[in-house]
Amino acid sequence: MISGGTMQAESDQLNRGMADLQQLIKQKKLLQARQLDDELLRRWPTAPPLLMLSARLYQILGDFDQMLDLALRAEAIDPKNLSITFLVLEYRIYCGQFEKVLKTLKKLQSRIGEDANAWRQISQLYTSCGKHQEAVETIERAYNIAEQDTNLLFNYGSSLIAVGRMDEAEQCLEKLIQLSPHDYPAYMNRASLRKQTEQSNHIEELRKILTQPFKHHGGEAQICYALGKEYEDLQRSEEAFSHYQRGAANRRNLLSYRVEADIQVMDRIIELFDDTLLSTTQADFSSLGPIFVMGLPRSGTTLVDRILASHANIESLGEINDFALALVRTARAGTDKHKILEAAPNMDLKLLGERYRESTKGRGCAAQFLVDKTPLNYLYLGLIHLSLPMARIIYVRRNAMDVCFAMYKTLFLMGYPFSYSFEDLAQYYAAFDRLMKHWHRVLPDRFLTVDYENLVAEQEQVSRQILDYSGLDWDANCLDFHTNQSASATASAAQVRQPIYRSSLDRWKLYETQLEPLRTQLLELGVSL
Numbered sequence: 228m229i230s231g232g233t234m235q236a237e238s239d240q241l242n243r244g245m246a247d248l249q250q251l252i253k254q255k256k257l258l259q260a261r262q263l264d265d266e267l268l269r270r271w272p273t274a275p276p277l278l279m280l281s282a283r284l285y286q287i288l289g290d291f292d293q294m295l296d297l298a299l300r301a302e303a304i305d306p307k308n309l310s311i312t313f314l315v316l317e318y319r320i321y322c323g324q325f326e327k328v329l330k331t332l333k334k335l336q337s338r339i340g341e342d343a344n345a346w347r348q349i350s351q352l353y354t355s356c357g358k359h360q361e362a363v364e365t366i367e368r369a370y371n372i373a374e375q376d377t378n379l380l381f382n383y384g385s386s387l388i389a390v391g392r393m394d395e396a397e398q399c400l401e402k403l404i405q406l407s408p409h410d411y412p413a414y415m416n417r418a419s420l421r422k423q424t425e426q427s428n429h430i431e432e433l434r435k436i437l438t439q440p441f442k443h444h445g446g447e448a449q450i451c452y453a454l455g456k457e458y459e460d461l462q463r464s465e466e467a468f469s470h471y472q473r474g475a476a477n478r479r480n481l482l483s484y485r486v487e488a489d490i491q492v493m494d495r496i497i498e499l500f501d502d503t504l505l506s507t508t509q510a511d512f513s514s515l516g517p518i519f520v521m522g523l524p525r526s527g528t529t530l531v532d533r534i535l536a537s538h539a540n541i542e543s544l545g546e547i548n549d550f551a552l553a554l555v556r557t558a559r560a561g562t563d564k565h566k567i568l569e570a571a572p573n574m575d576l577k578l579l580g581e582r583y584r585e586s587t588k589g590r591g592c593a594a595q596f597l598v599d600k601t602p603l604n605y606l607y608l609g610l611i612h613l614s615l616p617m618a619r620i621i622y623v624r625r626n627a628m629d630v631c632f633a634m635y636k637t638l639f640l641m642g643y644p645f646s647y648s649f650e651d652l653a654q655y656y657a658a659f660d661r662l663m664k665h666w667h668r669v670l671p672d673r674f675l676t677v678d679y680e681n682l683v684a685e686q687e688q689v690s691r692q693i694l695d696y697s698g699l700d701w702d703a704n705c706l707d708f709h710t711n712q713s714a715s716a717t718a719s720a721a722q723v724r725q726p727i728y729r730s731s732l733d734r735w736k737l738y739e740t741q742l743e744p745l746r747t748q749l750l751e752l753g754v755s756l
Contacts, residue, residue, distance in 0.1 A: 323586030343373040411449035423460040484644035500609035516617030525633035527679035532600035542594035553582040580614035620674035653748035
């Protein structure tokens with residue numbers, strides 16, 4: 228018989244070991260962390276808290292299969308623990324197991340009762356699966372239980388935006404701002420919902436907030452971008468730009484980003500993915516394949532995606548991480564971008580393609596063609612060609628000054644840290660331009676380039692070209708993409724519900740004086756304008 232004192236001593240030793248492991252993970256001493264983790268698991272192989280901490284370590288190490296295996300062991304020991312169940316579902320997403328995630332979420336809904344936080348987590352998981360209608364329905368359940376919960380209100384507003392319920396989203400965000408005036412992202416979301424007018428705007432309210440101390444890091448950027456957007460709607464360009472500039476500087480100061488790291492990755496891609504490597508696989512359109520739409524953010528990728536998704540035989544998956552996650556799993560080189568890149572040419576490319584297809588298939592879309600509209604897939608264009616020879620690839624290109632300014636004046640929820648300073652923007656764009664020219668040279672005729680300006684000027688002609696390249700017959704619904712009721716969770720969620728408009732062409736010229744330093748830097752880096 229084990230005495231109470233012995234049990235307590237064992238528990239104390241386990242807790243100390245876990246604390247040491249957490250400290251090593253925090254310090255990024257991953258080799259030492261893995262060694263300690265192995266020792267702890269040998270001694271306590273059935274302790275759910277340790278198993279979940281170990282799963283977190285393997286997530287950081289990029290070994291997603293081991294991560295999921297550890298979490299599943301914890302769940303088997305403690306099946307009623309919702310916290311573990313939700314993490315298991317998150318880890319299944321990392322492994323592309325969407326079908327299992329969706330089935331589990333459906334079952335969970337019958338057992339969680341009036342637990343608002345559980346409904347919120349289910350909604351977030353539905354969002355991660357690209358199921359925005361289910362996400363809004365489940366967050367509504369949470370909202371009906373806890374209407375005053377400000378954490379729920381922001382998620383509810385975001386879900387309403389994704390499914391196009393803009394008026395309700397605005398009401399939701401107004402309520403959130405009343406309950407929590409320091410919830411700064413709510414102001415930015417509210418400003419993006421519609422075009423502000425002289426009769427209806429929030430400029431004075433936002434200006435007042437700027438005079439007060441901010442209670443959260445990044446709050447100043449949120450308010451500045453909201454003000455910039457509202458001033459721009461009112462055609463007050465000087466005031467708009469000054470607030471974009473202030474907001475961008477604030478956001479940049481909070482980042483530890485170095486553009487040189489991204490440039491090194493793109494230049495190394497050019498070196499590795501040469502004619503010899505890429506010629507080992509030829510495009511094969513004899514069978515159906517996914518359609519990739521890629522390009523810089525704010526270049527028009529969402530517009531092309533909506534045009535495609537308006538076709539009777541096409542469904543959009545939106546912006547997903549499936550290819551990048553399948554790449555991490557297959558490369559088995561951790562999560563360091565450079566190590567993954569070096570491993571990429573020698574990995575099992577057939578397995579990479581199979582994992583990507585399994586992942587997207589599990590999302591439960593029934594359409595003949597699926598669209599993956601993830602802008603940064605231009606980094607993986609060579610790997611997509613090699614692992615998915617049946618894929619159609621559409622690259623959306625936009626005037627350099629317009630796309631750089633469009634990125635600069637957008638406060639992204641995640642990603643694109645290069646967009647908050649002219650110097651970073653210019654250097655990143657120049658490296659991106661080199662990379663796309665390389666893809667054009669080594670993969671001629673492998674992908675379709677769509678110029679945003681041509682699409683806006685000749686909507687039907689370019690739309691027909693896009694569908695023809697994708698292997699589809701013409702569908703007149705593609706001209707009425709703005710009436711498409713499917714969800715959109717991008718920064719363009721409001722714009723894509725409007726017909727094509729030309730006011731975005733050469734928009735940078737409204738700010739020509741302020742943007743001259745950016746233009747000069749681009750020219751000095753050899754970018755053609």
